[in-house]
Amino acid sequence: MEKSVAVIGAGPVGLFTALLLAQRKIHVIVIEAGEGIDQSPRAVAYFPPVLEEFAKVGIIEDVIAAGEKNADGCDWRNADGDLLAGIDPPPNDSTFAVCLSQPELGEILRGKILETGFAEIIFNEAFQRLKQVDGSVVYWTKNKLNDHETERTCRYLVGADGGHSAVRKNLDINLEGYTFESFQFVAVNFRYDLRVSGWKAANFIVDPVDWGIVVKRGRGTSWRFATGVEKSATQKLTSVDEATIQLVKDRLRRILPGDTSEIQKEMFSWLEMQRT
Ligand SMILES: Cc1cc2nc3c(=O)[nH]c(=O)nc-3n(C[C@H](O)[C@H](O)[C@H](O)COP(=O)(O)OP(=O)(O)OC[C@H]3O[C@@H](n4cnc5c(N)ncnc54)[C@H](O)[C@@H]3O)c2cc1C
Missing domain, CATH: 3.30.9.10 (D-Amino Acid Oxidase, subunit A, domain 2)
Incomplete structure (x- = not known):
């Protein structure tokens, strides 16, 4: 079936985008080059404005249950670990952050996306190139296990394939900075x-x-x-x-x-x- 939106990359940006779309009953296909959600050490903490967005899409309870609430401020230390300065939250402050590693957040998002029934996530499939035609996008992916190339069509394609984005390069967009x-x-x-x-x-x-x-x-x-x-x-x-x-x-x-x-x-x- 032709999906309305293709999201390239199952990092936090791709998965969150896919969840927002699928919850609005828009068909989404997520294409991820890796064999699963990336397990390498990356982000670790989510602060109040992000938690508000998590609440809107209904994952806040899962994030809190999987992670650890943190409301103890932060410290500055020297290279011997000695305390230099610290900030404690103001008294009666009800806000908090949640510490949870990025792969675990990815798994929560993956589960919620699939629950909608409007999304499919394909792993081991790397985006190769795209062509924009008549209000739609034709794009090609390569299966990393058997080198098989697949052509698909979507209404919109979202490049969420990270800093080295192949989608960005295909569109001749430079990485700023x-x-x-x-x-x-x-x-x-x-x-x-x-x-x-x-x-x-x-x-x-x-x-x-x-x-x-x-x-x-x-x-x-x-x-x-x-x-x-x-x-x-x-x-x-x-x-x-x-x-x-x-x-x-x-x-x-x-x-x-x-x-x-x-x-x-x-x-x-x-x-x-x-x-x-
Ligand atoms: C070592 C390290 C530590 C970090 N620590 C923190 C931290 O403490 N706090 C913080 O806020 N941020 C941290 N970050 C940054 C944070 O991880 C990134 O900002 C975040 O992962 C970006 O999300 P993204 O979805 O845009 O891209 P990514 O997470 O990079 O996801 C992109 C996905 O696209 C896939 N992909 C790539 N090319 C293709 C292709 N051609 N076809 C299909 N799929 C493709 C990749 O496999 C990947 O799964 C850290 C990053 C690293 C590397």
Whole structure:
């Protein structure tokens, strides 16, 4: 069946867009190149204006149930983890944020989209190119498992395929802004009991070199450390090498209190740094 809207990319932007459309009974097909929702460490917290949008589409209870409510403000610390300054929320403030890792949000969105009966999500299928004709869009995707190419038609096509968007490139649209050539942003998920040491859910590490954030990413002892790593011209920014992993581990050990041999590292990810 021809779907009215094709959404390319099942990241948070694509999935949320698809949910809004499907809830209005508009047929949507979501095309995702990955084999499932991207599981790499990415966003971790959703603040009141975002939670209002979650409430409108009926996912707020699921997000709160899966994540952890946070209303304890934030702290600034140096690279040894010592407290520099902090902000507590005003008294009687009923607003809160929810800490939940992006893949878990993606799974909630996926479930809600499919419940509508107006959407289909296809994984392992990469958008290739498009042609705009007579008020519709013809587009081609390639199955990543068997290289088979499929042609489809839709009324509108939404490019939600991330920073390197193939849809954007197909339309000859430039990515605005500036990419740092020698900086890589590296994120690691880890488990450690930081609450016993009195750490808030959000901590900004202030240092000219070892800067970063240490934030709660969900329930229990789930945390995230994200930091910037300077690279030489010859080092690749498209993967995270052993030296970088070691550097990030060393930074984390320096920042965190207590017996850091207890830290359990779970997953690394990275991206190029861009300024817009
Ligand atoms: C290491 C890291 C840490 C981050 N930490 C935070 C954080 O703490 N807080 C925060 O707010 N944000 C964070 N971000 C940013 C946040 O993850 C992004 O802003 C968000 O993912 C953007 O959503 P999106 O849907 O636009 O794109 P993406 O999440 O990139 O999703 C795009 C999707 O499109 C798919 N795709 C790509 N090309 C094709 C194609 N040709 N055909 C079909 N599908 C395709 C990809 O597989 C992907 O699933 C982080 C990002 C990274 C990389």
